[in-house]
Amino acid sequence: MRYMLFVDRERCSGCRICEIYCSFVKTKTCNPARSRIGVIQWEEEGLSAPVVCHQCEKAPCLLECPVKAISKDQASGLVSIDQNVCIGCRECLTACPFGAISVDPVDNKVFKCDLCGGEPWCARVCPTGAIRFSMADRVAFLRRREAVGNSAGLVKTIPDGTSGGE
Amino acid sequence: MEKWHGWAGTILDVNLTTQEVKRVPLDRQFAAKYVGGTGFAAKYLYDELAPGADPLGPDNLIIVGNGTLSGTIAPACGRYEIVTKSPQTGIYLRTNGGGSFGPEMKWAGYDLIMVRGIATKPVYLWIHDDAVEIKDASHMWGKDVWETQQLVRDELNDQEIQSLKIGPSGENLGISSCVIGNLGRAAGKGAPGAVWGAKKLKAIAVRGTKGVNIARPGEFLKASVALQERFKQDPVFESIQAGSPRYVSDPLCIRGDYVPGVNTKGLLSTEFEAKYFKRRQGGCFGCPISCSHWYVNKDAPVKERVGSNVEGNAVVFGGMVMRVDNPGFVCRYNTLCNRLGLHVDTPGLAIAWAMKLYEAGIITREDTDGIALTWGNEEAIIKMLYKIAHREGFGDVLDGYPLRAAQKLGRGSEAYIEHSKGMTGHGSGILVSAEFTLAHGVSVRGYDHLVGAPSWPAKIDKVPGATTEVLARLGEKLGDRRLSTDLWYKSPKKALFVCDFENISILCEMTGACKHASLRGIFTTGWDKDSFAAFLSLATGVTYSVAELMKAADREMLVERAFNAREGIRRVDDYPLPFHWQLKYHEPHPKYKGVTFPITMEEYDRLLDAYYELRGCDLATGIPTRSKLEEVELEDVADDLERCGILPDQPV
Numbered sequence: 066m067r068y069m070l071f072v073d074r075e076r077c078s079g080c081r082i083c084e085i086y087c088s089f090v091k092t093k094t095c096n097p098a099r100s101r102i103g104v105i106q107w108e109e110e111g112l113s114a115p116v117v118c119h120q121c122e123k124a125p126c127l128l129e130c131p132v133k134a135i136s137k138d139q140a141s142g143l144v145s146i147d148q149n150v151c152i153g154c155r156e157c158l159t160a161c162p163f164g165a166i167s168v169d170p171v172d173n174k175v176f177k178c179d180l181c182g183g184e185p186w187c188a189r190v191c192p193t194g195a196i197r198f199s200m201a202d203r204v205a206f207l208r209r210r211e212a213v214g215n216s217a218g219l220v221k222t223i224p225d226g227t228s229g230g231e
Numbered sequence: 232m233e234k235w236h237g238w239a240g241t242i243l244d245v246n247l248t249t250q251e252v253k254r255v256p257l258d259r260q261f262a263a264k265y266v267g268g269t270g271f272a273a274k275y276l277y278d279e280l281a282p283g284a285d286p287l288g289p290d291n292l293i294i295v296g297n298g299t300l301s302g303t304i305a306p307a308c309g310r311y312e313i314v315t316k317s318p319q320t321g322i323y324l325r326t327n328g329g330g331s332f333g334p335e336m337k338w339a340g341y342d343l344i345m346v347r348g349i350a351t352k353p354v355y356l357w358i359h360d361d362a363v364e365i366k367d368a369s370h371m372w373g374k375d376v377w378e379t380q381q382l383v384r385d386e387l388n389d390q391e392i393q394s395l396k397i398g399p400s401g402e403n404l405g406i407s408s409c410v411i412g413n414l415g416r417a418a419g420k421g422a423p424g425a426v427w428g429a430k431k432l433k434a435i436a437v438r439g440t441k442g443v444n445i446a447r448p449g450e451f452l453k454a455s456v457a458l459q460e461r462f463k464q465d466p467v468f469e470s471i472q473a474g475s476p477r478y479v480s481d482p483l484c485i486r487g488d489y490v491p492g493v494n495t496k497g498l499l500s501t502e503f504e505a506k507y508f509k510r511r512q513g514g515c516f517g518c519p520i521s522c523s524h525w526y527v528n529k530d531a532p533v534k535e536r537v538g539s540n541v542e543g544n545a546v547v548f549g550g551m552v553m554r555v556d557n558p559g560f561v562c563r564y565n566t567l568c569n570r571l572g573l574h575v576d577t578p579g580l581a582i583a584w585a586m587k588l589y590e591a592g593i594i595t596r597e598d599t600d601g602i603a604l605t606w607g608n609e610e611a612i613i614k615m616l617y618k619i620a621h622r623e624g625f626g627d628v629l630d631g632y633p634l635r636a637a638q639k640l641g642r643g644s645e646a647y648i649e650h651s652k653g654m655t656g657h658g659s660g661i662l663v664s665a666e667f668t669l670a671h672g673v674s675v676r677g678y679d680h681l682v683g684a685p686s687w688p689a690k691i692d693k694v695p696g697a698t699t700e701v702l703a704r705l706g707e708k709l710g711d712r713r714l715s716t717d718l719w720y721k722s723p724k725k726a727l728f729v730c731d732f733e734n735i736s737i738l739c740e741m742t743g744a745c746k747h748a749s750l751r752g753i754f755t756t757g758w759d760k761d762s763f764a765a766f767l768s769l770a771t772g773v774t775y776s777v778a779e780l781m782k783a784a785d786r787e788m789l790v791e792r793a794f795n796a797r798e799g800i801r802r803v804d805d806y807p808l809p810f811h812w813q814l815k816y817h818e819p820h821p822k823y824k825g826v827t828f829p830i831t832m833e834e835y836d837r838l839l840d841a842y843y844e845l846r847g848c849d850l851a852t853g854i855p856t857r858s859k860l861e862e863v864e865l866e867d868v869a870d871d872l873e874r875c876g877i878l879p880d881q882p883v
Binding site: 080086093190 | 303304331381414439440442443444445448452463512514515518520521525537539
């Protein structure tokens with residue numbers, strides 16, 4: 066079964082805890098420039114959103130790679146880069162529609178999210194629940210439950226003595 | 232070269248007169264002794280700035296610091312610090328702000344940025360890791376803070392750049408000016424913006440890709456995860472997350488003459504939050520609390536429509552003191568202050584002062600450029616904010632509040648100002664509790680609640696999740712429950728309470744930790760002395776005990792007090808708000824309805840004596856003694872005070 070990181074932009078506070086933990090766990094230094102996940106902010110609009118690797122089914126990075134250094138694991142769905150094969154042409158950077166592949170400012174190698182072997186730190190430490198990790202087929206159910214609960218105020222109207230209009 | 236951990240290892244020293252840029256290696260012994268942030272900056276300012284220097288002259292230094300834990304995974308440690316000599320008070324100033332600037336500066340490889348001299352034309356500093364450039368900012372001069380941030384990012388073609396900048400107020404050397412990171416993360420008090428303006432420094436832009444190394448990464452990771460979890464489990468977490476307006480609960484200004492009969496409840500209610508705050512939280516780098524919520528006020532003019540982090544002071548000084556009870560207006564005021572580079576407290580207090588004078592007939596429309604400064608007049612306030620920022624017409628008088636404004640205006644208006652050491656003040660600080668009064672009085676930057684006043688002195692039981700028991704624990708830690716539960720307990724031990732809070736505040740400023748996230752001890756499971764010691768040890772590889780950290784905090788405080796002593800600050804200046812001391816004990820307060828003056832001069836004097844004894848300062852003058860200075864390894868400071876002829880006790 067495919068797991069995925071899914072992002073709820075409405076919940077992102079822009080704290081970048083995901084970035085700093087990601088870089089620390091992967092490189093032992095606190096350095097967002099080396100983070101696999103990146104939070105993009107539009108301050109004047111009050112918007113921020115983490116950008117994650119989607120481990121695409123038809124991954125453009127994989128298709129674009131001229132030396133087939135990028136492969137997809139059929140069991141887990143993980144898309145990964147084999148550094149022994151990679152020639153450092155960086156075609157994958159532009160191929161990725163999300164900007165989820167970066168170049169490490171320290172060793173100049175391209176890198177991407179590896180889902181931390183199945184327990185991604187970004188989802189674990191996100192304080193607002195904006196980044197979650199779940200089986201892909203469960204995501205829709207989670208979203209539906211939240212959407213209905215939020216939009217119609219259905220949950221609130223259950224008679225409990227506290228509702229009954231503003 | 233041996234790798235640095237926790238600290239970045241470099242100090243940037245920029246001279247705008249000579250255009251010289253130096254990258255100075257940090258000394259390892261100095262780093263361990265002064266810990267970081269304001270600890271470093273206070274000592275540099277003391278050593279490098281001769282007494283009597285003009286705050287707006289070329290000799291004054293702007294020292295920007297970040298904490299030792301800044302830019303790491305340690306939660307809520309992203310604050311930047313500015314240390315300089317204040318043009319408002321003429322004494323030592325430390326002031327700090329949140330956002331992302333501090334961490335970005337750390338990742339670029341710097342612990343301190345020092346700027347001296349004066350540029351011949353407007354400039355900004357562009358720091359990209361090791362590359363540092365002084366760039367022309369002529370086209371940015373006159374632009375507001377938000378425009379400047381965008382201009383810098385566009386010009387350098389990198390939207391991830393973080394910057395500190397000033398608005399029109401700082402450019403015009405305004406006493407109400409501040410320095411702003413992101414769009415509204417202000418280092419506000421004491422007019423640091425005017426020092427930037429005087430140096431013709433519009434902004435410092437920084438981008439860092441070098442990161443921070445940690446001495447013991449495995450344990451640091453564990454400790455950070457655990458602390459972040461503990462934050463969330465704290466009973467007061469939710470109310471802290473709601474932001475500081477929530478705990479402007481029943482301040483004196485509601486009861487007082489400022490807002491008679493006005494229903495200010497609307498300013499504090501959750502309806503205010505529901506109407507203007509979007510559901511999305513916002514916050515500073517690395518903070519799991521995220522207390523600064525984004526707001527949209529659709530009824531406001533375009534430039535004042537959106538913004539973030541209305542905090543407690545914006546509600547009080549951008550609303551209540553001017554008798555405005557409209558939450559939408561507070562949002563407008565907040566945004567406008569951020570754009571113009573104004574500190575949210577000062578203009579509100581200045582305008583409230585003018586409204587009082589207007590009501591009393593001391594000033595009329597002829598003085599105020601035709602603007603009717605009647606209580607609660609929102610449009611008049613907005614017009615005045617622009618005038619204050621540009622120091623235009625009556626705005627020039629108001630900008631100088633408190634001392635300079637009263638001098639300029641005369642006519643007995645000085646009877647209506649409130650200040651301590653020249654810093655704007657307000658009765659809410661000194662009529663609350665004995666420790667509040669003392670902390671505001673002795674504060675090294677002038678009247679202020681963030682240097683040593685305990686958080687939430689009163690009404691803690693109104694904050695969801697917090698109880699009197701939580702409060703009692705604070706006193707118990709110092710051996711007496713009454714210290715924290717009895718507001719007007721006038722035991723000399725209250726001085727110990729204040730010293731303890733001052734030191735925790737200093738630890739926050741040394742590490743970059745947010746005082747909101749520690750609440751200087753009251754956050755039952757957040758940042759406390761033990762966690763500071765543990766995190767600093769793991770991050771830097773230097774082993775710190777709590778006792779050593781408290782000694783380092785004492786050291787910084789003594790450097791700061793010595794700095795002020797050289798500038799002429801004495802015991803007589805360590806009293807809060809002189810205006811109030813004319814009142815008799817338990818006499819009804821003329822300004823604050825239903826409040827009687829709760830402390831006598833003699834009682835305050837006893838507290839002050841106790842404070843000086845704890846701080847190792849001379850009782851007659853408040854100046855640090857040689858024995859105390861030597862105890863904390865500040866022999867050089869003792870020698871210097873002796874050279875200046877003001878050292879209280881001479882060596883035997």
